[in-house]
Amino acid sequence: MNRQRGFTLLEMLAALAVLAVCSSVLVVAFGNGARALQQVQRSDRLSLVARSLIDDATDHVLVAGRSNGEWSGVRWQMDVSVIPGANGSANAFRLDLQVDDGGRHARYSTVQVRSAGSGAGQ
Template sequence: MNAVPRASRRVAVARQRGFTLLEVLLAFALLAGASVLLLSILSNGLRDVADAERHGEAALHARSLMDNFGRMERLRPGGRNGSLDDGRYRWALEVQRVQDPLPAPLPTPGQATSGPGADGIVDAGEPVLYRLDLTLQWGEGGPKQTFRTSTLRALYPLPEDL
């Protein structure tokens, strides 16, 4: 008959057995954890793409608004606000008159220090400098839903500006 001892047969049979129930459950748990992690990474990526798209759209709106301020109507110090895209984007503009950052030329010897330009009098031939601060918000207007930009605009004054 068979010359293989009985103990050897048991070892051979034990080696041919499959995974235990505990090993299979552990494998499924690891697979489920990896799937949840992968899905959360994908959903965060999609959310970030949507945020970037809204930020890009806000930047385009801001550029369009900044290009038109001072061209369609006269800039005046103060604030104004409005909305775009049927209220999806809300904007607020703050206009401030600022001093020219360039220092005034030094008077030549013998030149009077009073006259045009002295004592804060503006020369009608010199442009007036304005600072424009624009804030665009969308959604609830949190830190990730706000776009801010600033620029300087030089305009020649009208008689009522002097």
């Protein structure tokens, strides 16, 4: 008795359907991962620009007021204000920075304390 065993057409179609569903789930997962990676890269870029601008402000004399410009394709605006205090030997400044690369916006804020008359950060 010679019995050949194999898969029926219905079993093959079911296996292909399962394979198609699994591969479509994987394609969606990879697409979402790539999209999330792009968002993180854009946020990192804004953070790096903000850090560079704040570091640059640390190297100069702080004056209350607003300044703006563009750095590496990112528009920025910085508001510097004096925080009132009773101690005459140091000045505290609040730096509010807004960066914008067209599609993403971010706001950063920090406080810097400087000795009276000092141009560099203490």
